[in-house]
Amino acid sequence: MTTISDPLEGKWPNAKLGHVARVSTGSADLQDEVIEGEYPFYVRSSFVRRHSLYTHDTEAVLTAGDGNVGDIYHHAKGKFAVHQRVYVIEPGPHLTCRYLYYAMHALFLESLQGSTAKSTVESLRRPMLTGFQVPLPPLKEQQRIADYLDRETAEIDALIAEQVGLRELLSERFESDVARVISGKTMSEKDQLDHFFHELPETWRNRSVKSVLKVLTDGAHISPETEGGVYPFVSTRDISSSQIDTDGALLTSPETYRYMVRTGCQPIEGDVLFSKDGTVGTTAVVGQERPFVAASSLVILRPESTAMDSHFLEYALQSNQVRSQAAQRMRGAGLPRISVANVGRLRVPQPPISTQREIVSYLDGHRLEYVAMSRAIADLIALAKERRAALISAAVTGKIDVTEKHKSAAEQLEDGLAEAR
Numbered sequence: 001m002t003t004i005s006d007p008l009e010g011k012w013p014n015a016k017l018g019h020v021a022r023v024s025t026g027s028a029d030l031q032d033e034v035i036e037g038e039y040p041f042y043v044r045s046s047f048v049r050r051h052s053l054y055t056h057d058t059e060a061v062l063t064a065g066d067g068n069v070g071d072i073y074h075h076a077k078g079k080f081a082v083h084q085r086v087y088v089i090e091p092g093p094h095l096t097c098r099y100l101y102y103a104m105h106a107l108f109l110e111s112l113q114g115s116t117a118k119s120t121v122e123s124l125r126r127p128m129l130t131g132f133q134v135p136l137p138p139l140k141e142q143q144r145i146a147d148y149l150d151r152e153t154a155e156i157d158a159l160i161a162e163q164v165g166l167r168e169l170l171s172e173r174f175e176s177d178v179a180r181v182i183s184g185k186t187m188s189e190k191d192q193l194d195h196f197f198h199e200l201p202e203t204w205r206n207r208s209v210k211s212v213l214k215v216l217t218d219g220a221h222i223s224p225e226t227e228g229g230v231y232p233f234v235s236t237r238d239i240s241s242s243q244i245d246t247d248g249a250l251l252t253s254p255e256t257y258r259y260m261v262r263t264g265c266q267p268i269e270g271d272v273l274f275s276k277d278g279t280v281g282t283t284a285v286v287g288q289e290r291p292f293v294a295a296s297s298l299v300i301l302r303p304e305s306t307a308m309d310s311h312f313l314e315y316a317l318q319s320n321q322v323r324s325q326a327a328q329r330m331r332g333a334g335l336p337r338i339s340v341a342n343v344g345r346l347r348v349p350q351p352p353i354s355t356q357r358e359i360v361s362y363l364d365g366h367r368l369e370y371v372a373m374s375r376a377i378a379d380l381i382a383l384a385k386e387r388r389a390a391l392i393s394a395a396v397t398g399k400i401d402v403t404e405k406h407k408s409a410a411e412q413l414e415d416g417l418a419e420a421r
Helices: 097-113 126-130 139-182 256-261 311-318 321-330 340-345 352-394 409-420
Strands: 004-008 014-017 023-026 039-042 048-051 054-063 073-082 086-091 133-135 205-208 213-219 229-234 251-254 271-273 284-285 298-303 347-350
Touching: 023 126, 054 097, 073 097, 086 097, 097 133, 097 139, 097 352, 139 256, 139 311, 139 321, 139 352, 139 409, 213 340, 229 256, 251 256, 251 311, 271 311, 284 311, 298 311, 298 340, 311 321, 311 347, 311 352, 321 340, 321 347
Parallel strands: 039 073
Antiparallel strands: 004 014, 014 133, 023 086, 039 048, 054 073, 054 086, 205 347, 213 298, 229 251, 271 284, 271 298
16 A cells, blocks of 8 residues: 655655665676676676576666665666566566666666765665655656656767867877887878887987886885875875875874885876776876875886986876786786786887977876866866756756756757857
């Protein structure tokens, strides 16, 4: 029997999800995946796998029981397989599945966060689902809302996909620019990359990384003492977009810091950091950051100043050519890694030092343009996602009339951006 609670903001009544839908879980395990299986296999991520057998033949909304609680939803119809930690929500006669899919998207995570002091929910229990208060408009209205949101979100998603594609194109163009300039020649798109720099201008040399360095070592192989921590202990996770985040790093004690400094684990200004474990090949040049020590996941490269400019070396290490070399020298399936010795064996071009600095100046200018454009695209994508979420929330709670004729949400977003420019 359906139990109806007080109306939502005077618009529609609410009902506990457990009173208007059947909630169960799947029974399949991740190891049961069959790459070319006949049926969709829903697990605890947005990626849909395949299975040779099906566990359900129905229409339902699916959501993860842990890992991505409140973030991942699927609308499944027909025969499909479901992981044992994924919830299957089958609407009853008072609820349409597509409407429920949008209502869950808009309201469920907020309802979870309102019942706990934590900003994230690690595990979803069945009572959390069955007790969720879902707005319950008439069935015809539910269908109109779902149809409206199908159209509007499709347009917003297309806009987002277009921007993602543009950002990827910008990245590819910048990477191509780096590859072209550090190899000392102009390359058309059809040219093959010379991964080992065999063909260089006459005044350039092909060198191993080790041969242009004063110091080649990695960071500390001991765990930092964090009690009473004062000094940053920087690891791979603290390096991104050629920047070193000392503020977000673990802090180690003065005693441990002094020991690491004595054992050569303190980078100095002008050193290049290169990540060797997990995420291989992330780089940054050490600037005037507060003093820090490095973890063993980072290689410290200290160039011979008369032979190699630090920033030129970083661009070379970021190039597609050197990344390809590094990939050939990596080991480990679960946790890819490259040894310090193999980092030293990577081949890089060595133009005259004055040419290196000219190249760095050229690429720095292009990187500034690339970063500015990428940030603008990222802002647009974030705004589009925010508008998408707000639109869904407004529609499923009756704050907008989905029968009114107006510009699509995507068009309104584009108009707003044009006015802002």
